Amino acid sequence: MLSIGTLAKRTGTKVQTVRYYEQIGLLPEPGRTEGGQRRYGDSDLDRLAFIRHARQLGFTLDAIRELLDLSDNPGRSCADVDRIAHRQLKEVEVRITRLEALRKELKRMLGECSRDTVADCRVLEVLRDHAACLTDHGQGA
């Protein structure tokens, strides 16, 4: 049986985060010692490792909840799992596209700035006047 600290260390998680996952129902309530300290088994370790890995791949906690539910029903079609992963892929691709547009605009902005006082700063000028932008960077960050 593992203490919360050991579990956290083994999965690269912070202790508070483990308790947080329990609080939001992502991890089951573990057994306790007589004194009230949490004690974990191997299934908890596996589950937490799964969660952390999925988080590293950018899945939201809600998506992870779905994946864990699916994982608990081995007989079901894996189409749902596929759907969730595809959705995640799409989200990642959207974010990449958007960030690439930002990169382009920032580079252009920086490339044009040659004067030396704020009064003539091209960067500030671009920020002041959206119309000076070439790329669309409309929604969200």
Add this chain to the structure above:
Amino acid sequence: MLSIGTLAKRTGTKVQTVRYYEQIGLLPEPGRTEGGQRRYGDSDLDRLAFIRHARQLGFTLDAIRELLDLSDNPGRSCADVDRIAHRQLKEVEVRITRLEALRKELKRMLGECSRDTVADCRVLEVLRDHAACLTDHGQGA
């Protein structure tokens, strides 16, 4: 003089967001009507447009605060502005790199899944076993 709703509409901001910016000191407290409603002038419009544009380029509110301060001192060197914009560019590039690694891993994961039940799902298997990953996607999301 503009009402908060008009100001919001002209800058593509929500009314609550305008009040939020005022609350955190990013926008100055505007004049009020006798009845207590906010009334804005052109300088507020410019300032808010600047903020929104910088937000669209991914600058944090703290960075924007710095940029606005610099913008208010036209005689200063624009090196500081450059530094902030460069930092932002670097952050964007880091995020792109990271997301590209995620995309690669997600694609690989999805490409390998051909079985049809959750029990054999390659996606879940990869999530269960970090060692099955090729790419490093260690820190943050």
Add this chain to the structure above:
DNA sequence: CTTGAACCTCTACCTACTGTAGCTTGTAAG
């Protein structure tokens, strides 16, 4: 003068955690 859209304040909520305060438990050394 009436109506109702738009405004007001205040508070709570979102994601995914992280940090702190003040107290208790577990464990290893002496």
Add this chain to the structure above:
DNA sequence: CTTACAAGCTACAGTAGGTAGAGGTTCAAG
């Protein structure tokens, strides 16, 4: 067996950057 102290406990507050709603007031058009 006692003591020291790391690690655990709960509860609450805070982070970024807003968003949503309740419950009440004001403005402006007709």
